[in-house]
Amino acid sequence: MSDNEVQYASHDFRNKRSARGLLSDKEAKRRRLYQKLVYCFGILYVISVMAFIGVRVYYLNNKISSDFKTLAQNFTSCEKKSSHLTAEISQVKQNNHDLQTKIKTLKEKIKTCEDQKENSESRHSSCPKGWIHSQSSCYAVNDAVPRNQKTWEEAQEDCIRKGSDLTIVGNEEEKKFVDGTSWKDGDGLIKGFWIGLRDEGGKWKWMDGSDLTNQAWINQQPATDGQCVTSLQNREWTSVSCTKRNGWICEKKALYVVKEE
CATH class of the missing domain: 3.10.100.10 (Mannose-Binding Protein A, subunit A)
Known part of the structure; x- marks a missing residue:
């Protein structure tokens, strides 16, 4: 092989090697860029998940608070109804006692009238x-x-x-x-x-x-x-x-x- 051919082959090899080096740098940059994108998307995903969790927790907290408030109102209402029922039961008992007293008094009056009638029948x-x-x-x-x-x-x-x-x-x-x-x-x-x-x-x-x-x-x-x-x-x-x-x-x-x- 002549010297010219050797020089040309050597020059051609260097050119190819240089081209491969350039390609490697681009790929490295592309990979770094891809890694950055993946990292960014990962951060965005984590932020989205955290935001979703935060919204869900906020919603659940509000729902729990609303449910607790409703339960408290229902409990208060039940207490009032229970108080009213207790008062009504007491009134019914009192009315029943009064009625029993009136019935007893009426029976005594009826007996008195019957006794008077019996006595009146024996006299004129x-x-x-x-x-x-x-x-x-x-x-x-x-x-x-x-x-x-x-x-x-x-x-x-x-x-x-x-x-x-x-x-x-x-x-x-x-x-x-x-x-x-x-x-x-x-x-x-x-x-x-x-x-x-x-x-x-x-x-x-x-x-x-x-x-x-x-x-x-x-x-x-x-x-x-x-x-x-x-x-x-x-x-x-x-x-x-x-x-x-x-x-x-x-x-x-x-x-x-x-x-x-």
């Missing part, structure tokens, strides 16, 4: 001759002629001598009886019958000192000094001067006589 009421029996009282209706009629005070004195008083009306049934027996004669000689109701200090009071509770019975007539009340059949009670002369109605309790078997 008795009124003096000329007196009228109604409910548990005896009534004497004094329908005197005008010359024998009396003032309110005189009528009361006559009732006292007979062991009675001018009548005291206690209920609607008795009022109907008194009104019905306040006989009205056809000649108009009877203007009314004294009953035991008169003015005392601007109030209508009965013989026993009690107030007239039903003002409708006297048609809302105001109590005036020196006024007393009369009853007459088919007419409202009337306020007249106590010095007027009228008939009168006495009342006393009926006597009870035991029936013979």
Whole structure:
């Protein structure tokens, strides 16, 4: 081989070696770049995972906090309901106790009524001759002629001598009886019958000192000094001067006589 050929081959080998060196440097750079990219992507992946975990933890914390708050509210609500139920149960027990007491009282009243009925069946009421029996009282209706009629005070004195008083009306049934027996004669000689109701200090009071509770019975007539009340059949009670002369109605309790078997 000639020297020229040797030189050319040597030069060609160096060129190839130089080219391979250049290629190796590029590959090294490419590899470093690839490594950097992989490293960066790895960091990004780790950051993404950490961010995801952080978001998940944040969401779970919020959910746990919300659930805890809801549980606390439910617990408070349950406590209130429990308190209300306890109060209602206590009220029901109290109502039941009151009802039992009322039932017991009612049973006692029923027994008392039955005993009274049994006793009443073994006796009968008795009124003096000329007196009228109604409910548990005896009534004497004094329908005197005008010359024998009396003032309110005189009528009361006559009732006292007979062991009675001018009548005291206690209920609607008795009022109907008194009104019905306040006989009205056809000649108009009877203007009314004294009953035991008169003015005392601007109030209508009965013989026993009690107030007239039903003002409708006297048609809302105001109590005036020196006024007393009369009853007459088919007419409202009337306020007249106590010095007027009228008939009168006495009342006393009926006597009870035991029936013979």
